[in-house]
Amino acid sequence: MPSEILSVELGERTYPILIGHEGFPALGKALAERTRFERILVVSDGRVNKLYSEPVVASLTDAGFLVESLVIPEGETFKTLDTCMSIYTFLLANNFSRESVVVALGGGVVGDIAGFAAATYMRGVPYVQVPTTLLAMVDSSVGGKTGVNHPLGKNMIGAFHQPLLVFINITALDSLPPVEFRAGFAEVIKYGVIRDPALFEFCETQNESLFALDAVALQHVVKTSCAIKAAVVSADERESGLRAILNFGHTVGHVIETLTNYALFKHGEAVAIGMVAAGRIAQKMGRFPADQQQRLEALIERSGLPVRIPKRLETEDMLERMRKDKKVSRGQLRFVLPDAIGRVSVVSDVPPMVLRDVLDSLRQ
Ligand SMILES: NC(=O)c1ccc[n+]([C@@H]2O[C@H](COP(=O)([O-])OP(=O)(O)OC[C@H]3O[C@@H](n4cnc5c(N)ncnc54)[C@H](O)[C@@H]3O)[C@@H](O)[C@H]2O)c1
Numbered sequence: 001m002p003s004e005i006l007s008v009e010l011g012e013r014t015y016p017i018l019i020g021h022e023g024f025p026a027l028g029k030a031l032a033e034r035t036r037f038e039r040i041l042v043v044s045d046g047r048v049n050k051l052y053s054e055p056v057v058a059s060l061t062d063a064g065f066l067v068e069s070l071v072i073p074e075g076e077t078f079k080t081l082d083t084c085m086s087i088y089t090f091l092l093a094n095n096f097s098r099e100s101v102v103v104a105l106g107g108g109v110v111g112d113i114a115g116f117a118a119a120t121y122m123r124g125v126p127y128v129q130v131p132t133t134l135l136a137m138v139d140s141s142v143g144g145k146t147g148v149n150h151p152l153g154k155n156m157i158g159a160f161h162q163p164l165l166v167f168i169n170i171t172a173l174d175s176l177p178p179v180e181f182r183a184g185f186a187e188v189i190k191y192g193v194i195r196d197p198a199l200f201e202f203c204e205t206q207n208e209s210l211f212a213l214d215a216v217a218l219q220h221v222v223k224t225s226c227a228i229k230a231a232v233v234s235a236d237e238r239e240s241g242l243r244a245i246l247n248f249g250h251t252v253g254h255v256i257e258t259l260t261n262y263a264l265f266k267h268g269e270a271v272a273i274g275m276v277a278a279g280r281i282a283q284k285m286g287r288f289p290a291d292q293q294q295r296l297e298a299l300i301e302r303s304g305l306p307v308r309i310p311k312r313l314e315t316e317d318m319l320e321r322m323r324k325d326k327k328v329s330r331g332q333l334r335f336v337l338p339d340a341i342g343r344v345s346v347v348s349d350v351p352p353m354v355l356r357d358v359l360d361s362l363r364q
């Protein structure tokens with residue numbers, strides 16, 4: 001059995017997160033304890049399929065499941081209803097009933113699409129998250145948000161659907177490209193800032209071991225990050241309040257992503273810049289000490305993540321974009337700002353001058 005078990009407490013939809021670094025052999029048995037259904041569809045993308053489908057299918061088959069696999073095209077551009085349709089078609093053509101389980105094996109893209117297909121196929125079948133990127137391990141696989149993109153907006157079509165089980169095999173990170181690792185690490189830093197000074201400090205002191213993919217160190221940060229996400233999700237499943245703190249770094253990050261057409265930065269890289277911006281805003285407002293802001297910027301930079309806004313993004317365009325986002329959410333422009341490393345507040349009265357100065361100061 002994997003060495004650590006967390007629980008996402010959601011009443012009758014409570015589910016475990018199993019975390020270990022012993023590969024996939026324990027997956028089948030863990031799932032068999034959670035369902036009496038026999039048929040399983042494993043969904044993965046081309047790259048993950050080549051790397052990990054075999055041991056995953058073997059583990060499930062050994063545990064007595066009848067397993068089929070479907071490979072979807074790799075990457076965010078394929079996170080569409082078309083791809084989802086291909087999953088429905090496979091399920092229908094192969095007579096998968098309501099008593100089937102979908103296993104999402106891969107990064108956040110596979111998790112979101114396969115989860116959405118499971119949420120909607122025959123009004124909902126159970127699914128399992130087997131995340132293989134750092135981002136998926138610490139963020140997208142926990143919380144039950146599933147969905148696809150629409151040409152007019154990212155993640156605009158979706159459903160809340162909690163998994164039966166999240167199975168995290170840390171050693172899958174060994175094959176992850178460094179840029180993907182760094183992008184996921186930005187979310188780990190985020191968890192440290194919003195909730196856990198010890199996690200933040202661990203990222204500082206163990207930075208080298210983490211980037212050398214030391215399994216024990218990684219397991220610690222993945223477990224701690226998942227525990228934070230799980231606690232926040234349990235307290236606020238449908239994002240009406242507390243869950244907003246998970247958006248630390250995401251307000252400015254999101255603007256940077258949109259204005260660069262999602263082409264220049266990975267999501268986590270844009271969030272890294274957004275965290276620097278949020279920290280500077282808080283510092284300028286006198287609510288976050290300068291030495292802590294320095295620590296934040298130093299950790300982000302040391303982790304190979306960007307800390308500056310590309311010069312070609314004009315401050316005015318960014319502000320305009322934020323005003324539009326605000327209109328869409330029919331509310332105030334809210335920022336999640338650090339009070340200290342380990343604690344944040346949601347703030348809606350950031351003075352426009354402060355925001356403008358900070359964005360200007362970060363353009364290089
Ligand atoms: N549902 C949520 O709550 C939530 C939260 C955050 C992000 N997301 C979504 O997650 C998606 C991003 O996820 P992602 O960053 O994991 O992207 P991804 O799924 O596209 O994976 C990134 C790349 O890594 C490859 N890969 C995956 N695992 C690998 C491994 N172990 N070894 C080698 N290569 C591997 C994939 O094939 C892909 O090319 C976005 O669509 C985003 O909207 C969802």
Ligand SMILES: [Zn+2]
Nearest residue numbers: 187250267271
């Ligand atoms: Zn994010």
